[in-house]
Amino acid sequence: HPRRPVVPAPPLPAAPLGGPRTTPRPRRAGVVEVQRSVTAVLGQDVVLPCRYRAQEQEHVVQVTWLKRGPAGRSAEVAVLNREHGEHVQEPYAGRVLRRAAGPLEDGAIVLRNAVQGDEGDYECHLITFPMGSFEGRLTLKVLVPPLPILNPGPPLEEGQGRTLAASCTAEGSPVPSVRWETDVRGTNATRRSAHARSASVTSEFFLVPGRSMNGKSLTCVVEHPGLSHEKRITHLLSVAYLSDASVLGHTEEWQEGMEGAALTCLGDGNPPPTYNWTRLDAPLPAGVRVKGDTLIFQRPLAAADAGDYICRVSNRVAAKEARANVSIRSRAADDEVRKVDLVSASVVVVGVIAAVLLCVLVVVVVVMTLYHKRKTKRISEKYEEELTLTRENSIRRLHSSHSTDTRTQLEETLQLRAESRQGSLRGDSLRGDSLRGTSICSAMSEEPEGRSYSTLSTVREIETQTEVPAAPPGKEPKEEEEEGGGGGGGEDPIKQAMTHFVQENGMLQAKPTTNGIYINGRGHLV
Numbered sequence: 001h002p003r004r005p006v007v008p009a010p011p012l013p014a015a016p017l018g019g020p021r022t023t024p025r026p027r028r029a030g031v032v033e034v035q036r037s038v039t040a041v042l043g044q045d046v047v048l049p050c051r052y053r054a055q056e057q058e059h060v061v062q063v064t065w066l067k068r069g070p071a072g073r074s075a076e077v078a079v080l081n082r083e084h085g086e087h088v089q090e091p092y093a094g095r096v097l098r099r100a101a102g103p104l105e106d107g108a109i110v111l112r113n114a115v116q117g118d119e120g121d122y123e124c125h126l127i128t129f130p131m132g133s134f135e136g137r138l139t140l141k142v143l144v145p146p147l148p149i150l151n152p153g154p155p156l157e158e159g160q161g162r163t164l165a166a167s168c169t170a171e172g173s174p175v176p177s178v179r180w181e182t183d184v185r186g187t188n189a190t191r192r193s194a195h196a197r198s199a200s201v202t203s204e205f206f207l208v209p210g211r212s213m214n215g216k217s218l219t220c221v222v223e224h225p226g227l228s229h230e231k232r233i234t235h236l237l238s239v240a241y242l243s244d245a246s247v248l249g250h251t252e253e254w255q256e257g258m259e260g261a262a263l264t265c266l267g268d269g270n271p272p273p274t275y276n277w278t279r280l281d282a283p284l285p286a287g288v289r290v291k292g293d294t295l296i297f298q299r300p301l302a303a304a305d306a307g308d309y310i311c312r313v314s315n316r317v318a319a320k321e322a323r324a325n326v327s328i329r330s331r332a333a334d335d336e337v338r339k340v341d342l343v344s345a346s347v348v349v350v351g352v353i354a355a356v357l358l359c360v361l362v363v364v365v366v367v368m369t370l371y372h373k374r375k376t377k378r379i380s381e382k383y384e385e386e387l388t389l390t391r392e393n394s395i396r397r398l399h400s401s402h403s404t405d406t407r408t409q410l411e412e413t414l415q416l417r418a419e420s421r422q423g424s425l426r427g428d429s430l431r432g433d434s435l436r437g438t439s440i441c442s443a444m445s446e447e448p449e450g451r452s453y454s455t456l457s458t459v460r461e462i463e464t465q466t467e468v469p470a471a472p473p474g475k476e477p478k479e480e481e482e483e484g485g486g487g488g489g490g491e492d493p494i495k496q497a498m499t500h501f502v503q504e505n506g507m508l509q510a511k512p513t514t515n516g517i518y519i520n521g522r523g524h525l526v
Contacts (some may be wrong), residue, residue, distance in 0.1 A: 005368055011353040011488070013468045018325065019359075030054045030131070030134075032050070032051070032052050033050075033051040033052070034051075034137065036138060036139065037139045037140075038138055039141045040142045040143065041142070041226045042114060042145065042226070045111065045113065046118075046140070047109075048065070048122055049138075050063065050065075050107040050136055052109055054128065055456075056129055058130070059105070060082070060103065060105050061126070062104070063124065064079050064125040064127075065078045065080075065107075065125075067121070067123075074123065075089070075521060077092050077109075080109075092218050095111060095113060096109050096110070096111055097112075102424070104482075107427070111140075116142050116144060117235065117387070119442035120139070123137050124136045124138075140290075143172075143199070143224075143225055144172045145172055146172035146222055146228050146231070147167055147235055148169065148220060148222040149166070149170075149233075150165065151166060151170045152165075155238070157209060157241070157248070158240065158241035160209050160212050161208065162206050162207070163206065163208070164204050164206055165184075165186065165235075166208050166235050167204040168202070168233065169200060170200065170201050171195070171200035174199070174235060175196055175201060176224040177222070178201050179203070180203065180220060182217060184207055185215055186207035187206050188203055188205045190204075205222070209239045211239060212237040217235070218235045219234045220315065230255070238270065240270050240315075242268075242314075242317045242318045244267070244320060244322075245265060245266065247263055247264070247265055247311055248264045248265075249262050249263045249265070250324050250325075253327065254328050254329070255328060256302060256328060258301045260297075260298065262294055262295060263277075263309060263324060264327075265277070265295075267311075267320065269315045272316075273313045273314055273315040274313070274315070275292060275293040275313055277290050277309065277310070277312075279307055280305060280307060280309075281477075285304060286304065287299040293311075294310065295521055302328070305326065306325070306328045307326060307402050309323070309326055310322070311323075313371065319370035343407075364505060367403035369502075372401035374449055
């Protein structure tokens with residue numbers, strides 16, 4: 001707060017006796033503008049501001065900067081005078097100067113190359129005319145940015161347990177913060193320690209070494225108010241390891257006379273391993289050269305090159321071996337194999353052709369069977385259709401040609417049966433007539449055994465039965481008269497039966513009638 005000096009007031013003029021007395025009004029003073037706290041970075045310049053806002057007819061005559069000590073004592077830093085210029089005390093010579101020339105209303109100074117000893121409370125005293133002296137106070141804080149250091153841990157080897165990978169230390173004021181950025185899985189531990197004017201932080205990163213971590217980055221990140229941006233220190237992990245060994249290159253196609261044969265030993269490690277080729281129970285054959293991890297046969301293969309080849313891979317971590325059993329086929333065996341292959345291929349081809357022909361034959365048989373079935377079906381349908389048409393036509397002809405009454409036809413049938421019975425009543429001389437009547441009746445109906453007579457055989461029987469020997473005189477005429485009288489007409493029953501037939505093309509066929517009977521499968525109607 002500005003401290004206003006007590007300035008004695010000028011003596012008041014004596015008032016006339018009997019008149020009023022007046023008191024002068026005090027003038028208003030200006031304002032000191034300072035910051036309560038100023039921060040500086042170690043080694044950089046910092047401005048200590050002090051500005052006075054003057055009133056009319058008021059100006060600053062002198063500005064004095066003081067630094068308060070630990071015991072409350074103040075030490076002069078610099079004096080800025082309007083007439084005599086600047087004066088800097090010895091401890092600050094060359095490090096303190098006025099920020100801008102001109103009126104002393106701006107009494108700020110510049111403190112160059114700030115150090116931690118510059119921290120503390122500063123006072124700015126201003127002497128103005130005519131209002132007297134004023135003062136302002138501020139606190140200077142000097143930041144000490146950290147200088148992080150990353151220290152790698154002991155050598156890492158695959159198979160170790162939890163091991164220190166690296167540690168990162170940062171010291172500054174105020175206390176910095178330290179963290180890790182990495183793709184490697186691990187844990188960290190942090191410890192702090194305080195000093196007189198600063199504090200340090202140490203962070204350690206632990207992991208379980210593995211070959212997948214080799215070459216991965218481990219970054220220490222430090223943050224601090226005195227740093228314009230984060231500070232990062234990156235460390236590449238190095239994990240020593242040795243992978244399993246294996247041999248590549250040998251196949252079953254190796255044979256005598258083959259050129260360009262080679263065996264390659266596969267093995268990876270850190271540090272890079274060395275390779276050594278040997279042969280089990282025998283030295284390496286002549287004409288073989290070792291080039292790094294590869295064993296090269298510089299000549300055509302021979303039967304003596306067969307055997308067990310051993311590749312040894314080693315580095316400072318470990319040593320491992322891999323074995324390859326090399327077999328070489330002879331040309332004679334290869335020719336036999338080729339012949340067998342040709343025979344097998346021929347058999348396979350013949351089998352395939354036979355299978356194809358069999359399939360074709362089966363297809364042809366199936367197609368022909370289906371074709372014949374369809375053709376037979378069409379013929380049967382056509383035959384049935386024609387037979388149906390024939391029967392329909394026969395029925396139409398029967399209905400069209402027959403105009404007699406059903407009763408008349410029935411009477412004719414009964415008369416025929418009666419005449420047959422009448423002929424059967426005759427004696428031995430008339431047994432032929434009886435046989436004739438029986439033959440006619442049998443011709444008009446099917447026998448129980450399913451036999452039938454044709455029209456022609458029936459007619460022949462009738463003709464044979466007509467030739468009957470003459471009866472003795474005196475009896476035959478009488479019996480015929482009796483028969484004629486009993487029959488009512490005296491006609492021969494054979495002639496009456498013949499009225500039901502018609503002769504066409506030298507054959508007798510039954511006349512169509514509605515009550516006719518089929519006597520055989522050919523459709524003859526009686």
